[in-house]
Amino acid sequence: MEVKSATEQKSLLATLAPGKRARLRRLLFEFGPGHGTLLLLPIDQGIEHGPRDFFPNPASKDPEYQFRLAAEAGYSALACQIGLAEKYYPDYAGQVPLLLKVNGKTDVPPSDRSFSACNASVEDAVRLGADAVGYTLYVGSPRQDEDLAQLRTVREDCDRYGMPLVIWSYPRGEYIEKKGGQNSFYAIDYAARMAMEMGADIVKLNMPKFSDKDKDSPAPYNEMEISLEDAIGQVVASAGRSLVVLSGGSKVDDETVLEHTRMILEAGGSGVIFGRNVWQREWSEALEIIERIKETLLSSVRRIP
């Protein structure tokens, strides 16, 4: 039997029910760079880290900054929590799709037993005209049972309302730390598969990182020699028909931003979700890097969902 590579996966849209298909098409083709790519703007750092992320660019403390940026620079969607969605999105409704993040937490307590409770519902997303819902799953956390049970309710509501489900799939917790760490190839690969099996339409992943702790990962990861490109390819393949977007994390230099964009697209991924790398810049600089990311996305795209 011939098996398809990640870039040859069957069209995701073809497998989706009408509501999900209609909404997801908006993100993939009607807004943002289009051509089946995704450029997402996350603005959830205010709750996940607190306002400290806004100091490098004080203008970014006002959510208007990110909302206007998403609309004017042409993003596929903007991801935020319920408070921002209710108080800032109305002015931009119809100008940029909304991805409502339904869970979140502060980073004050440690992450050894991570769990992120829902603060909003898929119904909220429907009411606000959102085109997708976001959920953070802490893969391998000691509290995974609560997490999976909670995700189930979100996934069921997404099926009910035809709302695309985006899973922020993050390995986390005391036990993953003992098996190579939350950014290991093993951990990210597991997270990709887990999100797909739990019903994600889109999976948000962090870039895998190699380290000395990899030897604590289960076989065969503990003795594997693999390039970053190949690891990304594996990770995207593990997500199967679910689309993959790569997360940016804290601010890095421009070339790394573009290089990562190219790598995820060439591996069959569908896009990127860069927050601080974009809005921790002054307005015109932000527009400029967005333009370059878009060009890279479009020139690197390999898979049409």
Next chain:
Amino acid sequence: MEVKSATEQKSLLATLAPGKRARLRRLLFEFGPGHGTLLLLPIDQGIEHGPRDFFPNPASKDPEYQFRLAAEAGYSALACQIGLAEKYYPDYAGQVPLLLKVNGKTDVPPSDRSFSACNASVEDAVRLGADAVGYTLYVGSPRQDEDLAQLRTVREDCDRYGMPLVIWSYPRGEYIEKKGGQNSFYAIDYAARMAMEMGADIVKLNMPKFSDKDKDSPAPYNEMEISLEDAIGQVVASAGRSLVVLSGGSKVDDETVLEHTRMILEAGGSGVIFGRNVWQREWSEALEIIERIKETLLSSVRRIP
């Protein structure tokens, strides 16, 4: 892009659905000092601290004291728990708006794992003719997941019934103590943003305090040189379009009361919520300080919501 300062934020009322707008207008313009300001009387110390707060002014032990004070001195609203609302508010219905506090707890157990369970509902508030609902959120508590899940149900009901949501946003718990403490600028700033992102229409905050423990806060707070005025400005800005009221805490001298009132208003805040500072005084003295607070509010107001 030009970003608005805290005092130039877009009108909150303009973003609210009719029920919230109608009710919030009562607090901001029809009762109390008006002109978009808020003067709130909290009477929840009986459960949060026990009757010990009433000894300095024995008359205050009878809830009639605070209810009559709120009505006669002209408050924007009176905040209390369900028992007082059911047994004392009827006589004052229509004379002063009711802000029903829906959660609360005693201070007998320590606060390392703070969580305050709901003892009343938004439906109770609707039934009692309240114009707002209050919720205490312990930002960063080890039990934040339960807190955020519970807040979600209150927020959803507020959206459903058009009830303004006031969040008492208090950093609390063992981990915030390790990062500078519950009154640090870092903690209060985080609390302001968190409440806004969770859907608060009004955020109640404590005054940030500088201390040696600030060096344990995350960057850039750990090395920041900032005046109290600027810190308050930052905190109010972090709350975005949500209105901010400053909490008084235990009784301080008159000049500090008025100075704090002026500072929060000039920073773009909308008002104050002073309890013990007011009702731990004999009747005529209470009326006198209220009058001076009102004057300060009206002379310092910078932002019309």
Next chain:
Amino acid sequence: MEVKSATEQKSLLATLAPGKRARLRRLLFEFGPGHGTLLLLPIDQGIEHGPRDFFPNPASKDPEYQFRLAAEAGYSALACQIGLAEKYYPDYAGQVPLLLKVNGKTDVPPSDRSFSACNASVEDAVRLGADAVGYTLYVGSPRQDEDLAQLRTVREDCDRYGMPLVIWSYPRGEYIEKKGGQNSFYAIDYAARMAMEMGADIVKLNMPKFSDKDKDSPAPYNEMEISLEDAIGQVVASAGRSLVVLSGGSKVDDETVLEHTRMILEAGGSGVIFGRNVWQREWSEALEIIERIKETLLSSVRRIP
């Protein structure tokens, strides 16, 4: 402003909705000693302590003993759990009002983390023709969040069905022990206020006791010089418009029983709830002490609810 003393509180009945008013009037005026007083017979020791309380008067082991006593001696109401209510109350329906206790527990485990789960509902009380519902709240327990959340559902159902709510308000748990103990004036005073704020129509309290541990209570309780009469007065005042009944506890001598009865009534309380002090006596002796309690109640009453 003139504030009313505990004995001058506004009529509770006047603030109650029709269902609560109709039912509570039965207890206060139609059954028992009347004239606004309460004489309650508790028969929940069988689950709270086990059958050991019945040995001093073996006849009391048969619930018929207490039911017949309540009916024949003329009690305001009899308080028991669902099992007794279903199997013994039918024969006495209409002869003595039923106060259905909806939570309870054994005393086998220690009380450092006390919580008493509901074993019956307000709907059960309605179905059985009860005129009031009883709930035990462990004020200050480490599990207060569960307790308050559970009480909320009972209180809401009481509001829905017009059922008077009686709160057994007991300070309890490891932390109250560190602050003066569960019977300290501080603890009882807190419990009185807490029950009132949580929606009690009637508050059941234990008699405050002075001890060396009082110095561990928060200020000003730790340094207070106060008579027992004044302490009772304070406690009753802390309950505000909620009516107060004093609990008897284990069996004491007759003069103490009557003295306590007099003290609570003169302080503005509404009655007593004596169990073992009554039914641990042989039938004719029980009738005799009840008669003397009734006389004391009627001769000491100061407040008409």
Next chain:
Amino acid sequence: MEVKSATEQKSLLATLAPGKRARLRRLLFEFGPGHGTLLLLPIDQGIEHGPRDFFPNPASKDPEYQFRLAAEAGYSALACQIGLAEKYYPDYAGQVPLLLKVNGKTDVPPSDRSFSACNASVEDAVRLGADAVGYTLYVGSPRQDEDLAQLRTVREDCDRYGMPLVIWSYPRGEYIEKKGGQNSFYAIDYAARMAMEMGADIVKLNMPKFSDKDKDSPAPYNEMEISLEDAIGQVVASAGRSLVVLSGGSKVDDETVLEHTRMILEAGGSGVIFGRNVWQREWSEALEIIERIKETLLSSVRRIP
């Protein structure tokens, strides 16, 4: 006042609603030995202990053995879990009443914090044509709050559907071990009362056992001199109008089986529930001992419910 002894208790059936009365009459009069007695066959050892109990009589491993025994030897009812009820009872429906046990657990974990979750509902019992429902309550367990809350839902459904409620009332957990142990007279007496107060129509109890640990029981149990007959009498009296059946436990000699049967009946109990003592015997021997138990039941019966 004259109080009735356990054997003179008022008719239970007379206090029951029609559904409970109709179903309970089947067990007491229409099936089994009749004349108001109960002979119950428990077949829940397969989950409570695992298949190890079936080795002494391999034929007993097939549930058909117990079902056929119950039907052919003429039992009042057969008690089992949902799986057996669904897969084996259909062939015997109408031939022997079904008592559906709605909770259960393995004995793999220790019993210091015993709690037995429901695996079936009263609705299941109604659907399967059962005539009673069984529930195991661990009296005094550290998890008693969960147990009582769960029992409440079962009891409420029993009231709703007119289904007799049988409580397996077992003292259990780390704290009862410190107060004389789970089989002490104190513990069994408490369990009898507890079950009755929680709404049991029938209480299943273990035989009390005297031991050196009795001195750790609360007064007056710690210093009591009492015969086994009197202790059983006390226990039955503590259950009041609820009927009592004695549990057999592991296999003992025939004379003990019959002696215990006689003792419980003469004390006012209603019957026995013997499992291993019966079906750990070869078929004809089982029929023989059942016949002798029946004779003993009928010759010892003192109370007609």
Next chain:
Amino acid sequence: MEVKSATEQKSLLATLAPGKRARLRRLLFEFGPGHGTLLLLPIDQGIEHGPRDFFPNPASKDPEYQFRLAAEAGYSALACQIGLAEKYYPDYAGQVPLLLKVNGKTDVPPSDRSFSACNASVEDAVRLGADAVGYTLYVGSPRQDEDLAQLRTVREDCDRYGMPLVIWSYPRGEYIEKKGGQNSFYAIDYAARMAMEMGADIVKLNMPKFSDKDKDSPAPYNEMEISLEDAIGQVVASAGRSLVVLSGGSKVDDETVLEHTRMILEAGGSGVIFGRNVWQREWSEALEIIERIKETLLSSVRRIP
């Protein structure tokens, strides 16, 4: 009384309601090897172990591999989680029956307190056209109370919708390790009975293994001399009328695969569920071993359900 051996058990289908019967007949007779046998393909290793199981045969990482294999090689059913069912099953609907697994978890945390939360519902299974539902029960886990309560809801929905219930019955947790371990004959025998009593139509078991730890099992297992064949016979008998399928576990040599298949069928079991033993092979090799398993199944079958 004559008791039936495991291979002579009464027809399971005859005891089932129409929905269960219709669906189960598809698995037993219409698809796969037929003649009342079961050949199940599990593809849940991606979440239970992560993608590491796919490296021996990289083609197996694409779920298409297993889905196509199940359809083309003629399986009785394919077992997978909701994500695969939604995104891959549509292309194979009607070609191979779907067994929707409704719970699952990662193996990142240790298994001392195993519990697997539901991530899908029986309603999902109905919606997707599944013919059976799978549930993993961790027999004897410290969290067995949560597990049994959750299983109850699944079992009830299976009864409601006529959906056959397959229980993956796995002894697990810190206490089973102290009593001989999770693969001991004692543990597997207990698991077989438990699943049947909890309502399984089909029980999935691991092969029992003898070891030195058996002496820690309860009597009589601790001193038992028994052949593997007899142990399997006992285990199948413990499942009573529920059908038994044997699990394969990690990849072993071909002769062991076929030997185990023969042993379970001859003991009265109904089939096998082999995953890695099949799809960790190249396509043509996989087809080949499947063919040999089928032949063995059909030549060894002893019981027609």
